[in-house]
Amino acid sequence: MKRLDLVFSERELEPMLKSLEKSNVPGYTVTKHVTGRGPERVVSEDMEFTGLGANAHVIVFCEQELLGKIKENIQPLLNYYGGVAYVSEANQL
Amino acid sequence: MKRLDLVFSERELEPMLKSLEKSNVPGYTVTKHVTGRGPERVVSEDMEFTGLGANAHVIVFCEQELLGKIKENIQPLLNYYGGVAYVSEANQL
Amino acid sequence: MKRLDLVFSERELEPMLKSLEKSNVPGYTVTKHVTGRGPERVVSEDMEFTGLGANAHVIVFCEQELLGKIKENIQPLLNYYGGVAYVSEANQL
Amino acid sequence: MDTSLILQNVLTPPILFFFLGIIAVALRSDLEIPAPLPKLFSLYLLLAIGFKGGLELQKSGLGGPVLPTVTASIIMSLVIPLICFFILRIKLDVFNSAAIAAAYGSISAVTFITAESFLENQGVPFDGFMVAALAIMESPAIIVGLLLVKLAAPKERPAGRKMRWREILHESMLNGSVYLLLGSLFIGLLTAAFNPTGVEKMQPFTGKLFYGAECFFLLDMGIVAAQRLPSLRKAGSFLIGFAVFMPIFNAFIGVFVAKLLGLSPGNALLFMVLCASASYLAVPTAMRMTVPEAKSSYYISTTLGLTFPFNIVIGIPVYMGLVNRLIPVAS
Amino acid sequence: MDTSLILQNVLTPPILFFFLGIIAVALRSDLEIPAPLPKLFSLYLLLAIGFKGGLELQKSGLGGPVLPTVTASIIMSLVIPLICFFILRIKLDVFNSAAIAAAYGSISAVTFITAESFLENQGVPFDGFMVAALAIMESPAIIVGLLLVKLAAPKERPAGRKMRWREILHESMLNGSVYLLLGSLFIGLLTAAFNPTGVEKMQPFTGKLFYGAECFFLLDMGIVAAQRLPSLRKAGSFLIGFAVFMPIFNAFIGVFVAKLLGLSPGNALLFMVLCASASYLAVPTAMRMTVPEAKSSYYISTTLGLTFPFNIVIGIPVYMGLVNRLIPVAS
Amino acid sequence: MDTSLILQNVLTPPILFFFLGIIAVALRSDLEIPAPLPKLFSLYLLLAIGFKGGLELQKSGLGGPVLPTVTASIIMSLVIPLICFFILRIKLDVFNSAAIAAAYGSISAVTFITAESFLENQGVPFDGFMVAALAIMESPAIIVGLLLVKLAAPKERPAGRKMRWREILHESMLNGSVYLLLGSLFIGLLTAAFNPTGVEKMQPFTGKLFYGAECFFLLDMGIVAAQRLPSLRKAGSFLIGFAVFMPIFNAFIGVFVAKLLGLSPGNALLFMVLCASASYLAVPTAMRMTVPEAKSSYYISTTLGLTFPFNIVIGIPVYMGLVNRLIPVAS
Ligand SMILES: Nc1ncnc2c1ncn2[C@@H]1O[C@H](COP(=O)(O)O)[C@@H](O)[C@H]1O
Ligand SMILES: Nc1ncnc2c1ncn2[C@@H]1O[C@H](COP(=O)(O)O)[C@@H](O)[C@H]1O
Ligand SMILES: Nc1ncnc2c1ncn2[C@@H]1O[C@H](COP(=O)(O)O)[C@@H](O)[C@H]1O
Ligand code: NA
Numbered sequence A, B, C: 001m002k003r004l005d006l007v008f009s010e011r012e013l014e015p016m017l018k019s020l021e022k023s024n025v026p027g028y029t030v031t032k033h034v035t036g037r038g039p040e041r042v043v044s045e046d047m048e049f050t051g052l053g054a055n056a057h058v059i060v061f062c063e064q065e066l067l068g069k070i071k072e073n074i075q076p077l078l079n080y081y082g083g084v085a086y087v088s089e090a091n092q093l
Numbered sequence D, E, F: 001m002d003t004s005l006i007l008q009n010v011l012t013p014p015i016l017f018f019f020l021g022i023i024a025v026a027l028r029s030d031l032e033i034p035a036p037l038p039k040l041f042s043l044y045l046l047l048a049i050g051f052k053g054g055l056e057l058q059k060s061g062l063g064g065p066v067l068p069t070v071t072a073s074i075i076m077s078l079v080i081p082l083i084c085f086f087i088l089r090i091k092l093d094v095f096n097s098a099a100i101a102a103a104y105g106s107i108s109a110v111t112f113i114t115a116e117s118f119l120e121n122q123g124v125p126f127d128g129f130m131v132a133a134l135a136i137m138e139s140p141a142i143i144v145g146l147l148l149v150k151l152a153a154p155k156e157r158p159a160g161r162k163m164r165w166r167e168i169l170h171e172s173m174l175n176g177s178v179y180l181l182l183g184s185l186f187i188g189l190l191t192a193a194f195n196p197t198g199v200e201k202m203q204p205f206t207g208k209l210f211y212g213a214e215c216f217f218l219l220d221m222g223i224v225a226a227q228r229l230p231s232l233r234k235a236g237s238f239l240i241g242f243a244v245f246m247p248i249f250n251a252f253i254g255v256f257v258a259k260l261l262g263l264s265p266g267n268a269l270l271f272m273v274l275c276a277s278a279s280y281l282a283v284p285t286a287m288r289m290t291v292p293e294a295k296s297s298y299y300i301s302t303t304l305g306l307t308f309p310f311n312i313v314i315g316i317p318v319y320m321g322l323v324n325r326l327i328p329v330a331s
């Protein structure tokens, strides 16, 4: 199986989760209030207060086959608003 | 070495950590207030307020040998209350 | 590519991130208010209130080549204040 | 009908802020009250309700209508879940029926304080000792619910899911919100008895601030209740009907018991509200722990998504109409 | 110059706590007000401002200076972004210019309440209906900003970034802070009209507590503003100049419009402050959603890091000096 | 013995809520006050204590007993850690001894305000300037603690762990809670001097609300203190004895110094409480940063798990008994 890690702005959380559900993922886990920095932007905690929102970190454990469909569905969002997506190996305990 | 990722309801956090300690894990890291969805249930943020609790995400870095014992100790809890457990490869930096 | 997971006390977050930036990492993601236990110490939630601070969990996705430099820069901090660092495989989606 | 009472109820700040929360969700505004701020207000309200109830209980003592009312409340919280259970079993399995039944046997503190605000607004007097009834009704309903599972659940329940009595009692008596309410009641009682200046110094916090904090909290409750509605639709028309019919039915039983007890109109309304309201705090937590087979979306969305809004917006004034017809004003 | 007014302003608790926050960052103290506590205070302030504004609006009705003032406010929030846009285009691209322009056309509620505290301190009367102007100025500025992008942006904008009108209107009208302010205003209005006891019971929460909560919030604002300063330096001297010059310029337009409208000195100051202040809540959120090309560090650090401190510390007393010179006191 | 004073102290809301928290943990109730709510109350209390202290300091000036008392406080916060250090060295290494010694040389603001509430309850007058002593005693103790490490630590301490003087001073003076307390004191002073209406407008927030917020915070302190108890047991009987004996010993020194200074009974009690109480906010943070060799569980569980409860429940009334015997009432 695969583990997918997504990090992107909290404000895009709802459409992103809808995309994942459309891709029929078996489940996901969301951590909000995450901060960070990418090549261009810094996301700091005080942005929560202005309503800009910090980042969300989404983890999906799923079969390899789903990855193509997921990528197709979420790539436009990542391109438009920024964010990263990484895949690694994982197996059920 | 191995990395173990557990996600389950916050209300089971205490017994789960006790189980891990009984399995002699060298340590663990806990993120609370995590939300998500599994095949059947949705865990949303507003459940924290009713006291149902959101999810907890527990990470354990440990030797391969420990996994069997850990599984034995936590599987009953995961079966009873729900939750997921995934293993991947990891090495000390 | 590689995925680096760091867990250490929140109070060292600022110098740690500076170290990572000095190592030219392409980005990082930070989750604060994380708790846990290591071989000796327990970090519990009520420590936030005394100002001791809970832990921070930092994730870095980067090329293998950077790891040496990162290690060099952060090892002194981890030795002085405690904390763990693990590496695993990851690929861009 | 009591449209004028309904209108008077709707045009008060707590109910208006509740609507503001509902409309925010309906219009997809991004207004949110992030965790753990709702918890702050819910802890504050329980502490203040309990403390004020304790002060009043110390004044009134256990004489007069106090003991009979509290006893009747306990009986109601034992009987109502049984009635609910048999109705729910028409469509649902034992686990879900028992969990929902326990919720409706228990109470909602925010519904109760909304009723108190309503009475103050109407100039109808009521007694502080009713808070004791509120505090005492949570635990018995939970115990009945768990007992029903123990007795009626299929024998093939796996070993891991055997009821552990210690846990049951623990969950029903030491649940955070039950404990805080009872504890604050007790502290109020002691303070009133031994430290009158302490009572005065608490007044700005537990007294003056209360109404505004209630409004803020109801704003959040509006948001949460509205977010529950979609999963209510999934639960089906049987549960939707139950969530509106049951409070009315329980209020009816309540008003007759109140008449029997000879309660004043204000106290009678509060007693009805205790019967009619359903728990979305203590009971769900206990059920989640001990009956994982029950779907939490069922008991949360009925109590929080429908019964709660129904009671505070329409129920309270309608029940008041009943009181006005059936309960004579003491003279 | 108005150094005495500036000093009187600086020596009030809200401004002193603001400085305490700034100095904490400057000295690298680890004082922090962790999320979501600032949100609690910001929600509370919006709710209380709106509610109190609604009460006043109900008293004053829409007669007299009310409608003309509100109309003028809307016009200002349409005109100011246009002026800003053309100034900003000297150095910045369309996206950043439009986003910053929208922020300066909109308002800052905390600057407004600091001005109210200043007036109370000076014993200068003002009218509660000015809050209506405050509430109404957020949305038009956002719409102008997005319209500017739609019209002036390069044609080669990728398809995914096409403006969707529904989203634009949604972001401008149903943004959490706009919605809470308008909703509370409406609730205040209804409560004042139909439920006078409700008004009284809200008073300890929305009235008495306000000043202290404002101080606590300004302590946090001081920390946040000071943390923004480094990224302001990166933004360059053009934007630094803009962030100080523009509020003064807008205040000047404001004082003449106020004169035309025949506003009282207190109302004139508040009107100027609405023109001079820039939004760091509703507008950035809307821009982040709809114009991802604009750098959020630009519009946040100008408005929050410089314009906000400038206005509350120096701007308000300076504008008051202007009012004293240009606006006759009604007799 | 002073059982009647102890009982009078125990039967006040703050202490009762503290017990409610302790009992919640003992009975394994799931009552919790989630982060960062305790931080909200701790920030609020520091701000309010400081502000009120500043007002009083402005009234009293630096004449009379003020300067001598503050000077004596500084001396106590230098001497007490030295005494503690030599006692602790009997069983502990240099690092742990120095860290714990620093904590006991410093103060606990919540113990102080509990003592103030106690005095108010007893009708014993005291002076607001004692807050200045409170504010000034945190830093010197930290510096002594770090100096002890610098001088007494084994030479083979690795290079990375060399004391950096700049960090030491920074941690001792600019620690968030020290800074907020001192800053609010200064703001209170300025406000009282230049803006009397500001003082009045702060009163509902910093004054009226205080007692209730103190109760809420003590509920949480009860939970936290009780959670610390198990790790105290691990720390061993030497430290348990130290955590009870040391405050009594320090209170004794305190009462004689107070007599020498000619303090009034109320002020004498507060002075004793400053000597007897131990820091669980500023000092642990500083030690964690600069002496990572010391076990934080040692200095947290002694100060928070034992000395704090001992002082607020038993210590304060016992110290009052001493004051009643040794300090003459001014006439
Ligand atoms: N190399 C990286 N490793 C870990 N997290 C990253 C990395 N790059 C970006 N992120 C996270 O993804 C968020 C959005 O990235 P970006 O769109 O590049 O600004 C950042 O704020 C970080 O939290
Ligand atoms: N495939 C998955 N990937 C990531 N997280 C999951 C997955 N399935 C379940 N989870 C998480 O585990 C929690 C409990 O799962 P469940 O017991 O299946 O409801 C969910 O609320 C999710 O947070
Ligand atoms: N084996 C482990 N697995 C996961 N997290 C760990 C492990 N060991 C330590 N940690 C985390 O790292 C933090 C610091 O570790 P230490 O410095 O060993 O006390 C702990 O509080 C845990 O959150
Ligand atoms: Na009920």
Ligand code: NA
Pocket (backbone or CB within 6 Å): E080, E103, E104, E105, E106, E107, E250, E274, E275, E276, E277, E278
């Ligand atoms: Na403006």
Ligand code: NA
Pocket (backbone or CB within 6 Å): F080, F103, F104, F105, F106, F107, F250, F274, F275, F276, F277, F278
């Ligand atoms: Na001390």
